[in-house]
Amino acid sequence: MSAVVAEHDDHHDHEHEHHGPEKGILRWIITTNHKDIGTLYLLFSLAMFFVGGSMALIIRAELFEPGLQFVDPNFFNSMTTMHALVMVFGAVMPAFVGLANWMIPIMIGAPDMALPRMNNMSFWMLVAGVLLIASTLFMEGGAPSAGWTFYPPLVMQTGKAFPFAVFAVHMLGVSSIMGAINIIATIFNMRAPGMTLMKMPLFVWTWLITAFLLIAIMPVFAGAVTMLLTDRFFDTSFFDAAGGGDPVLYQHIFWFFGHPEVYVMILPTFGVASTIIPVFARKPLFGYSSMVYATGAIAFLSFIVWAHHMFTVGLPVAGELYFMYATMLIAIPTGVKVFNWTATMWKGSLTFETPMLFSIAFVVLFTMGGFTGLMMSVAPVDFQYHDTYFIVAHFHYTLVPASIFILMAAGYYWLPKWTGNMYNEKIGRLHFWLSVVSVNILFFPQHFLGLAGMPRRIPDYAIQFADWNMVSSIGAFIYGFSQLLFLYIVIDTIKGGTGEKVTDEVWEEASKHGLEWTLPSPPPYHTFTTPPEIIPTEHI
């Protein structure tokens, strides 16, 4: 962060009358306030995290031992599918949109989001989409069970759930696109005078780039499922060889969406990490501009590497080679980020409050996930890794101890600002240590399982995989139940926390690092109705 407010105008703008929040439940339903909408997103995503997590626990319970104990294989596949959809579209993405809503206007000194009514609609579209997909759990033939990738022809065998899943994707897509448009318009149009692009906090930068990704990819996913819909109900043959189509075409389209999609879940993560680490290292972020360029480079590369998910579908050699080289390149800008975070900590004056603990764990464990990603990007070896638990381990390392950990970190970091109350540091640390240990018990053994030959998406397995699966399941339950501590902390902090009222700054010298720390805690319902004045700090 590179700018602070010279002077902050606390007086309300008297030109229009300033509404406080509406009364009662209506406040939340028809709200246009970025903080209210941010809160809605965050609470919704927290709930979805537990829903998706419970599904994961069903998966892990079934895999605890060889043999089929609890669920029918079809239901198991539904759980795999729904777990992924709920986590990706219901938990991680909305959580980051929630953070964006809360923090971006504040960080750039704007009064609100650029298009407040549309902001409201984005949220409710999300809820509608999730309701549609959740309703399929109760339908004849069960929820979709063809994996979150919806590959045809298998997905065509879905029962009544099929059109609901397709339309849910459409609604989620529209929601994301509207959210992304709003973020772009806010960042380009609503910055306080003096807040130049290269002074924006990295969280804002990473979200700007993520928003571009979203606008580019969500329509692609919508197009793909639309073709599934017409193939099933309107006689088209996009994915049917008899009519001249090709199921692999679907995979190309899906992964053109799907690969950038995983970066949608990681770029804002990078942004939050780059915001938190400097505060607790008491040092400015190392290499601010290279962080910005690296984010851009990752986003650009993410569009041209999609077929690394398809090395075994029968690509021509030239294709294999091209997608292998392009994918390997991503390690370079990502490496720059990892090195910059390390350099930020280097010779700092480190303290280890809960947000910092989660952020450090993120850097280490994300890098491990990145390493396995790099291994899989080597096409010939991916002929062994593909569709095994090695991949499950890879992406959970990049999603759980990366995205989820950083979301936790963001929660601890900003909760005092949002509520004005301090969370319980002791329980926070307990939550961290339980999480970081159990998440490794949960996912590390999956590397062994994958290398030893255990395919993914199976409800039952050969005896030689039994031991590590049991270990992994134990880890899952410890990890899962530790998350209840976070739920407790959130509720507790909202209710008053430790009882200690926090200062505006909350963290030592935090106001050097972001405009939000110059506002009262909690900030008033409307902030920056007159723009703050931004003056450069000494270290840029």
Add this chain to the structure above:
Amino acid sequence: MKKTKQLLACLVLMAFGLGTAHADYTLNLMQGVTQLSHELYDLHMLILWVCVFIGIVVFGTMFYSIFHHRKSKGHKAEQFHENTTVEIIWTIIPTLILVGMAIPATKAVIDLDKVQESEMSIKVTGKQWYWEYEYLDSGVRFESHLDEASEKAHRVSTIDPRTVANYLLNVDRPLVVPVKKKIRFLFTAADVIHSWWVPDLGWKKDANPGFVNEAWTSVDKPGIYRGQCTELCGRDHGFMPIVVIAMEQDQYDAWVKTTLEKQKQAPDLSKQSRSLLLAKGESVYLKNCVACHQIDGKGISGWYPALRGSAKVTGDVDQLVGFVQAGTSKMPQFKKLPADELAGLITYIRNSSDLGNDVKDEFQPCQALTLDDFDDLFPDIDDAAQQCKEKGEVKPVKDVAENKAGA
């Protein structure tokens, strides 16, 4: 008690990182038994060590900082935040490392692709949920299903999978190949995408419906190699394993010969005892029907109807035979079931207590003969059919199409 012990054992093993007690089990990628698999193993190890090395450097630096540059130790923060030189260095070094990795990787991609000049071809078709193999050179053709022991164990909760040999990794008819011969595989699928993977051969390849994919192998040493379908293909995706037996050329030739002979054998049309029919029927059922209609015949609601108590099953037997042979848009057709197997199957589904049906009849192979398809499959069938007719035992079912219309 047993559980707790297992748990403890696991945790102890984990603590020491010793791996497990299973001899055929590794923590690392297996080296395999082909030249390709060795090449890929080496590549895997190379990248793994590169990553470990980079990890040590990066995490080492970070943890040094975490231990020494902490506020509680009184360390004062320095305020540097940029250094173009180091940034250039840590962009260039990874680039060079990547180039170093890309070179052997490129070679491996090209090696994987060398399907030309193979000495024999095997066409592999993935189906829900078994594999079909066709040796294009010799004409051997068969289906390969999950073996009966595993099939029962995973469907019946009282059987402990640990007591089943090669649980879920065994099939009724393995793929047999000669060693040290370059074999080309052609992959395709009948319904949805499957993927054929035997880790010891070094690769997996998707079987896409309507398209053909190729891959090749040349197995170094005789042995039994096991693998699984690795593309989600529906409910029983976890239950379509692959077993490859590699043998010396002369043994292989002998195998081809006997297999071809068996393949040409006409079905046994003699009158059979009820218990024999039921036993045969059970194994046919386990192989072909259990995936959908389930071991207890209760089906899966919303997907597959129950055979238990179904009027179609217990009703007119000719209709039933016609239905099973013709299939529907949702159920595969079973035209090619030999007459004796069909007879067993029909007797079984109508009379077995496993499925809760008890019509108290039996159905003989001669009755099952439809003569439709058997001509080309079994050249001797006419004689057999003639025998049936002479004995007055033949009772061909009604026209298949008629039954289909009725279904």
Add this chain to the structure above:
Amino acid sequence: MSTHTAYYIPHKATWPVMATAGLMLMLAGFANHLNGSSIGSGMMLTGFITFIVMLGFWFALQSTESESGMYNHGVGISYRMGMMWFIFSEVMFFCVFFGALWYTRNISVSWLGAVEGAFSSGPGRSTYTLWEGFSATWPTNGPGKVGGDFEPMGAFGLPFVNTLLLLSSGVTCTWAHHGLLAKNRQQLIKGLLATVGLGFLFVAFQATEYYEAYHEMGLTLGSGVYGSTFFMLTGFHGLHVCVGAIILSVVLFRSWKGHFTPENHFAFEAAAWYWHFVDVVWLGLFVFVYLM
């Protein structure tokens, strides 16, 4: 011009919430309908009407606010950005179908026909064919001859006329814009009338073309991958023309009411951008679907 200097933040989003509910009802109804449920179509219609009516209220509110000068320059910029990026997302949506067309023509059909070519070498793709006698040509309804014999759509009949229609509607639209800027009300209204008229004429011609395809040429949505790509691309485009023409009609109505000033006419601009986008997509269609 706006009288307010501060960025206008509305305080209620009643219509958006209801529009969302309507949309959800509509899609759930459509899904039920596709599943063969009899309540589906009723639900769908109710949802659709709710959605449209709520959108109507929403936009009416926006235009009242706009005309009462509540929006400053910044709000206008936000709206323009919103529209721009919305159109970009639409472009990506069309890219999917263009991509599918490219892929099937160049890759999947030649693989099905086991043709040697740029994309047919490599691990996997084989000269062994499952489809004896299928020759890889375009247009095709695939080796299964899905949908039966058909005649492909030529470029130089109605499609060519349609190209001219849409191109000239782009011109009239710009002409109307000039009229608006020059405070020439006559020109504004005439230009818009012509644009809307040409737009609906286009739709009518396209309907005729579809009618012929279905009834005389045997070309349907089910005619293999040619039919699929042809109707999906032209169909989604046609839908966009309809929407665009409806938006322009609203803009025409508002122009006639005198809502727009040379400084403040975001609705007009948005509609015009949208129209040009639809125009450009058609050019792509004409080249890749009809000509090539």
